[in-house]
Amino acid sequence: MLNQRASEGGGVYAPARVLNLIVIVDREWRGEIANRLEQVGRYSASRTIMCVVEQGRDHISAWARMSAPDTAPPPGEIAPVREQIEVDVGPQHLLVLDTVVDPIVVPELLTVLWSPHGHQDAVDALLPRIVDVILIDSVFDPDPQDALGRVEELSKKAYVVDLAWLRSTPWRERVAATFDPREMRNLLSAISGVTVRYRPDSQASALLFVGWLASRLGWRVSPLSGVGAALHGHARARRQEIQIRLDQHPDQAVPGLAGVTVDTAHGVSVSLDRAPGGLTEHRRERDGSEHVWKVLGASRGEGGILGQGVRQALLRDPTYKPALDAARAMLP
Amino acid sequence: MATTVTRENPLIAGLERLPVHPTTLVIFGGTGDLAHRKLLPAIYNLAHEGQLPERFNLIAIARTVQSHEAYQQTMRDSIERYSRTPPNPEVLDALLENVRYIPGAFDEDSVYDELEKCAKWFDERAGIVFNRVFYLSTAPQFFPVIVEQLGHKKMDRIKGAEVRIVIEKPFGTDLASARKLNRTVLREFRESQVFRIDHYLGKETVQNLLAFRFANTFFEPIWNRNYIDDVQITAAEDLGIGSRAGYYDRSGALRDLIQNHMSQLLALLCMEVPASTGANPLRDEKVKVLRAIVPPTLEEVPRMAVRGQYTAGTVGGEHVPGYLEEEGVPPDSDTETYAALRLSVQNWRWAGVPFYLRTGKRLARKVTEIAITLKPVPHLAFRETGSLGVQPNQLILTVQPDEGVSLSLGAKIPGNLMRIRPVNMEFHYGTAFLSQSPEAYERLILDAMRGDASLFTRDDEVEAQWSIYDPILEQWHDSSNPPATYPAGTDGPEEANALLAPGHHWRQL
Numbered sequence: 001m002l003n004q005r006a007s008e009g010g011g012v013y014a015p016a017r018v019l020n021l022i023v024i025v026d027r028e029w030r031g032e033i034a035n036r037l038e039q040v041g042r043y044s045a046s047r048t049i050m051c052v053v054e055q056g057r058d059h060i061s062a063w064a065r066m067s068a069p070d071t072a073p074p075p076g077e078i079a080p081v082r083e084q085i086e087v088d089v090g091p092q093h094l095l096v097l098d099t100v101v102d103p104i105v106v107p108e109l110l111t112v113l114w115s116p117h118g119h120q121d122a123v124d125a126l127l128p129r130i131v132d133v134i135l136i137d138s139v140f141d142p143d144p145q146d147a148l149g150r151v152e153e154l155s156k157k158a159y160v161v162d163l164a165w166l167r168s169t170p171w172r173e174r175v176a177a178t179f180d181p182r183e184m185r186n187l188l189s190a191i192s193g194v195t196v197r198y199r200p201d202s203q204a205s206a207l208l209f210v211g212w213l214a215s216r217l218g219w220r221v222s223p224l225s226g227v228g229a230a231l232h233g234h235a236r237a238r239r240q241e242i243q244i245r246l247d248q249h250p251d252q253a254v255p256g257l258a259g260v261t262v263d264t265a266h267g268v269s270v271s272l273d274r275a276p277g278g279l280t281e282h283r284r285e286r287d288g289s290e291h292v293w294k295v296l297g298a299s300r301g302e303g304g305i306l307g308q309g310v311r312q313a314l315l316r317d318p319t320y321k322p323a324l325d326a327a328r329a330m331l332p
Numbered sequence: 333m334a335t336t337v338t339r340e341n342p343l344i345a346g347l348e349r350l351p352v353h354p355t356t357l358v359i360f361g362g363t364g365d366l367a368h369r370k371l372l373p374a375i376y377n378l379a380h381e382g383q384l385p386e387r388f389n390l391i392a393i394a395r396t397v398q399s400h401e402a403y404q405q406t407m408r409d410s411i412e413r414y415s416r417t418p419p420n421p422e423v424l425d426a427l428l429e430n431v432r433y434i435p436g437a438f439d440e441d442s443v444y445d446e447l448e449k450c451a452k453w454f455d456e457r458a459g460i461v462f463n464r465v466f467y468l469s470t471a472p473q474f475f476p477v478i479v480e481q482l483g484h485k486k487m488d489r490i491k492g493a494e495v496r497i498v499i500e501k502p503f504g505t506d507l508a509s510a511r512k513l514n515r516t517v518l519r520e521f522r523e524s525q526v527f528r529i530d531h532y533l534g535k536e537t538v539q540n541l542l543a544f545r546f547a548n549t550f551f552e553p554i555w556n557r558n559y560i561d562d563v564q565i566t567a568a569e570d571l572g573i574g575s576r577a578g579y580y581d582r583s584g585a586l587r588d589l590i591q592n593h594m595s596q597l598l599a600l601l602c603m604e605v606p607a608s609t610g611a612n613p614l615r616d617e618k619v620k621v622l623r624a625i626v627p628p629t630l631e632e633v634p635r636m637a638v639r640g641q642y643t644a645g646t647v648g649g650e651h652v653p654g655y656l657e658e659e660g661v662p663p664d665s666d667t668e669t670y671a672a673l674r675l676s677v678q679n680w681r682w683a684g685v686p687f688y689l690r691t692g693k694r695l696a697r698k699v700t701e702i703a704i705t706l707k708p709v710p711h712l713a714f715r716e717t718g719s720l721g722v723q724p725n726q727l728i729l730t731v732q733p734d735e736g737v738s739l740s741l742g743a744k745i746p747g748n749l750m751r752i753r754p755v756n757m758e759f760h761y762g763t764a765f766l767s768q769s770p771e772a773y774e775r776l777i778l779d780a781m782r783g784d785a786s787l788f789t790r791d792d793e794v795e796a797q798w799s800i801y802d803p804i805l806e807q808w809h810d811s812s813n814p815p816a817t818y819p820a821g822t823d824g825p826e827e828a829n830a831l832l833a834p835g836h837h838w839r840q841l
Contacts (some may be wrong), residue, residue: 016763046763078734080763169347170382176343177351177386185341216342277422281386291459296427297382298420319346 011073015066016080019313020105021045022131024097024115024122027054027088033116039303043310047083047106051097053119057090060100094122098130105130112313113158116140127157133313138164138204139255145331147204151324161312163305164204165320167256171272172212174279174295175262178270188217193243193263197273199252200229204327206246206257210235211327212319221329231332240265244330254302353494354387355781356451356462360438360478361470362392362403366500368410371469374773376411379427380420383778389430389454389462391447395437403433416771430454438474444485461492465781468499475499476516483520498527498780501592502583503789506805507798514791523791527780532593533787534772537735537761541600541702544729544737554706556681561724562833563601564688564703565594568695568841570647572820573669577660585639585671586801586808589691595622595797596789597731598687601702602677611785615793622796624679633807638816638828640670642694645820652694652820668808668815669693672828675800686833694820696841700731703839723754736760 025033030052037048064085073079085104093100105111114135115123127134134154141147147164154160179188194213198206214221214235219242224233229248234241249258252274259273271282278296285291300308344350357375359367378384392403408428411419432450436443455461466482468475479497482488488495499517504510517526532538545551554560567589573580580588599618606613628636643654655661655669670692677687706725726740738758745751761769779787789797816825823841832838 014760014763018764074733078760078762172343173347173349173351173382174386176341176347179343180341180351181353188342213343216345277420277424277426278382285459289459293387293458294426294429295382295386296379296384296388296423298380298423317346 011075011077011079013068013073013079013081016046016082017106017109018046019109019310020111021048021310022101022105022111022113022126023048023050024094024113024117024119025050025052026117027052029117036303036306039301040307040310041303043307044082045112045310046080046109047085049101049104050084050086051101051122052086052088053091053094053117053122054088055091057088058092060087060089060093062087094119095125097122098125101126102130110313112161112310114309123154127154131158133159133161135161135163135309135313138162138208139167139202141204144203144207148207148324148328148331152328155321155324159313159316160320161309162204162208162320162324163309164202164256165208165317165323166305166308166312167202167205168209168212169308170279170297171209171257171260174272174281175213175260175270178262178272178281178283184268187264187266187268189237189239190265191217191237191242191262192240192265193245193261195245195247195261195263196257197247197249197259198257199255200248200250202255202257203231203246205255207327207330208323209257209260210244210246210330211325212323214326214330215322216319219326221326224330224332226332233330254299256305349381349383350782352383352385352778352781353463354458354460355385355465356389356391356454357465357467357777357781358391358393358447358451359467359469360393360474361468362433363394363396363406364469366469367392368406369414370771370773371467371777372407372410373415374771374777376415376419376424376427377417377771377774378778380415380417380423383774384427385463385781387458387460387462388427389432389451390427391432391434391450393434393436393438393443393447395435397435398433400431400433404428404431407431438470439477439481441481441485444481444487448485448487461490463493463781464490464495466495466497467777467780468497470500472502472505475513479517479520488520488525494525494783495521496525496527496780496783497521498529498777498788500529501531502587503528503592503794504798505583505587507795507802510794510798514795518791524785526788526791527776527785528789528791528794529776530592530596530789531772531776532596533789534774534776535731536769537729537731538597538600539787541597541729545601546605557683557685559706560685561705561707562686562688562836563705564690564839565597565601565701566689566703566839566841567594567691567700568697569691569693570695570698570821572642572652572694573655573658573661575660577658580669581661581665581667584667585669585691585693586804590671590673590689591797591801592789594689594691595800597702598625598675598677598689599793601704602682604681611788612790614786615790619790619793619796620679621677622793622800624677624682625675625800626678627800627803630803630807633804636674636831637804637808638670638672638825638831639668639808640672640692640818640825640827641665641667641815642669642692642820643817645694645822647694647821654820655693666814670695670815670818670824670828672824672831673804674831686836688831688836688838690824690828690838692818692824696821696823698733699841701839702729702731703727704729722752734760734762736762 066081066083068079068081110132112133113131138147196206219235219237221235224231231246233244252258261271263269267286269284272279278294281295282292434446504513599621602621603617606617641655672690675687704727708724722742728738730736736759738756740754742752743755816827818825
């Protein structure tokens with residue numbers, strides 16, 4: 001019917017039906033979170049319910065907005081309409097937030113919760129009856145131990161998408177690609193050292209990256225110890241010990257990793273570092289020769305990371321939980 | 333998962349972007365329209381998304397004499413104009429650094445000497461041997477020339493890396509020419525190295541046909557002659573031939589769309605579940621369907637095929653010329669701009685189900701869809717109370733312009749009487765998924781670099797396609813009857829109705 005209407009009288013609008021996103025924010029940070037959601041672009045949820053928590057508020061009020069692409073759909077095409085509902089609540093409403101939100105989520109769709117300012121009481125109220133997936137960012141928890149422990153707890157109640165994990169995705173992809181050719185693949189069992197450079201607030205991303213390598217390659221890990229701005233320790237593979245080092249990189253502007261170096265017992269070493277237009281890969285071969293080149297890829301920015309988080313809510317990554325377990329085992 | 337002798341890469345589990353071996357991509361016809369509008373923007377988008385191999389070089393070859401730098405600038409302009417993603421200057425600069433251009437004719441030895449030199453220079457600079465992908469984006473008469481030259485120069489194999497060749501459509505103009513081209517290609521390359529493009533297969537909706545059929549339980553039980561009454565596959569365009577008169581007048585509607593794209597849709601719709609994932613099991617099943625379509629005899633052609641040609645008419649409120657008045661079209665051309673066929677798939681699942689295919693230029697509307705009409709219910713219990721509006725269920729898979737699926741169902745009209753009319757249950761990709769679909773060429777270029785031939789056409793598949801349509805082309809070629817005519821902006825020639833079985837009608841465009 002929509003197609004018929006579209007063909008008869010030009011394009012039409014129809015509500016998008018992908019997922020509900022519930023966001024719980026403090027009033028004073030509402031604008032910042034709204035901006036981040038704006039930057040998500042094409043990965044915007046189809047219905048966003050933003051619960052704005054305001055100290056001293058004693059009643060609940062709400063407004064709704066529908067938005068469509070700037071340009072009208074051409075004849076024969078359908079433009080998706082997205083819906084945004086903002087609910088203003090007081091702190092006392094958080095304990096019963098499920099009764100406020102339940103009637104306004106689209107029932108047959110997946111529901112994702114993002115609570116960047118804490119509000120654990122509201123999270124508890126919504127989990128697990130209303131929420132299927134919880135979006136968190138371990139990077140913004142001051143203590144990585146707490147952050148990763150919290151993820152573990154939450155994952156018992158809902159599927160967890162951790163933005164700290166998604167920040168490591170390009171690095172995981174590139175390390176996987178580097179070791180994909182047969183001659184390099186054989187070196188996976190000869191890895192002797194891993195160094196991760198990260199922005200000081202992004203230790204969770206660094207731990208998850210090493211946790212991923214450890215879980216995929218069957219390493220036994222043990223707690224790292226701290227020296228200044230660095231953490232170091234070792235893991236045990238079947239043949240040899242792997243030196244692990246996590247170095248803070250204060251100059252990096254954006255959260256996440258700044259670089260990764262993987263050394264092997266045969267003298268081959270691979271380093272990846274952030275660079276304009278992608279990553280710089282620096283490889284030292286067995287014979288000591290060195291090659292440097294650019295691996296192409298645009299930075300997704302923080303808006304892009306959040307968008308990936310929303311998108312990942314529709315998918316399932318079987319490698320995250322083992323990486324998380326290994327990362328927790330490495331906590332100092 | 334500790335491993336000492338590593339067979340599989342344990343690091344790729346869970347990753348969306350799988351590794352691709354370092355590759356040097358060579359585009360023959362690097363200054364052509366396809367390269368500028370589709371291939372170069374697709375390559376940029378792959379770079380932007382971080383999906384290109386970790387090391388990637390591009391060599392473009394064409395007749396125009398120009399420097400590497402001039403070609404890089406042209407490539408930049410094309411990407412800025414046609415890329416679906418606004419280019420990131422840093423990514424684009426880095427991509428262009430490894431782009432080289434070789435001027436020359438495709439039959440010149442020196443071009444291939446220069447190509448070999450340039451590809452080896454990339455290898456030596458990196459200290460590895462790059463895979464080679466030769467992309468033939470040229471006029472079809474150059475396909476055999478390039479293939480033979482590559483073979484002659486021994487560029488079809490390379491120690492320590494893979495060599496693949498991508499061949500654009502059209503793959504032949506009839507069965508004999510397709511066979512001849514296959515023989516030429518397979519003299520120099522193994523079939524596993526050959527990637528024949530049908531860009532329709534790179535479209536998300538076409539791939540989704542497989543998911544739709546094989547990931548949902550409730551379609552399979554009715555997906556056969558017992559429940560399906562007929563199938564219509566339509567690829568209608570409201571535009572004329574534009575500036576493509578030279579190509580189109582030699583090709584015509586049947587070669588342009590039915591022989592390749594629409595046959596692929598038909599095969600995907602009718603095939604059995606492949607025994608396993610992978611290119612060959614999938615293509616084996618498609619070939620079985622194509623071979624189950626018995627080609628018509630020359631005598632049967634007029635009863636199962638209709639060709640048409642548009643005359644002047646009105647499209648979107650504007651007067652448009654007829655085909656014979658289009659610039660570049662010979663005034664006595666009998667090339668068909670419309671073709672409609674009735675085919676049958678002679679196997680246990682589909683025997684007796686008519687498959688109607690139609691395509692045309694300057695029709696009422698642009699739409700590509702598959703309409704599957706189910707058989708009517710065996711007994712209509714509500715006839716006495718005014719159920720004349722009941723229609724058989726119809727499942728519509730729309731490929732373009734708005735990708736989606738709709739199912740018509742009979743539902744009760746509110747009121748005291750049990751009166752029924754059809755209502756639609758609809759699903760639209762644009763409203764149900766968050767992401768923007770990649771361009772078909774992005775997927776296909778990446779698959780070719782990766783060596784996954786699932787979405788490419790195999791030699792026997794191409795020949796099976798041509799086998800069906802060869803008698804039709806021959807009969808049309810030899811016939812003294814001109815094509816039927818239809819005014820631009822209509823649903824096509826009246827004569828197409830004669831193909832339909834009693835009780836069937838073409839869906840309104």
